[in-house]
Structure formats: structure tokens, C-alpha cells
Amino acid sequence: EIQGANTNGLWITAGSSTVRGLVLNGFAQAIGLQSGGGNVIEGCYIGTDPTGTIGPHPSGHGIRILSSHGNVIGGSSPSSRNLLSGNANAIGVEASDGTVIQD
DSSP states (O other): OEEOSSSEEEEEOSSSOEEESOEEESOSEEEEEESSOOOEEESOEESSOTTSSOOSSOEEEEEEEESOOSOEEEOSSGGGOOEEOSEEEEEEEESOTTOEEEO
């Protein structure tokens, strides 16, 4: 579990990165993807505690994608699904072609 104090959490610009199985809460923006695409975000709890039942601190964006193409958020298998709750905006996508958000 990684807790923020209304700051930015992970900000990924390199591309082809995988974020799997993290609990992130309390951030102004928990995960940001910008520029480099082909990222995968799966099996994460974003905006909640590790049990998925309590949002310890209000969060802004759960995931924000800016000009980052071809990302995959979630998946069809139970282990690849993300839980986003307690965020002002669960997922924000801006100018990001080919991004898939599922389950």
C-alpha cells in the first residue's frame, strides 16, 4: 500500500511499463501515463485501502492518461481487474488512441 498526501503517485512516461497488484490511495493523481504508450495497469486497488472497502483519503484522478497510446487498463480475468473507488475521477483519458479499459 502506498499512501499519498494529495500529491502525485506514479507518473510513467517511458512506456511499455506494467503496474500490477498495488494499493494506491490519498493521491491527487494515483497513476499518470503520459507520452510513452503500451502500458498495462492491472490488479490494483486505487483510492481504497487493501481490503477494497474503505477510501482512507479522498483522491483526485485514479488514473490519468495524457497523449499515451495503446494502454490496457484492467482485463477479463479476475486477477487483472482493478478496483477504482474514492476518486473524484476514476479514469481520465485525453488524446490517447487505442487505450482499452475493461472489467
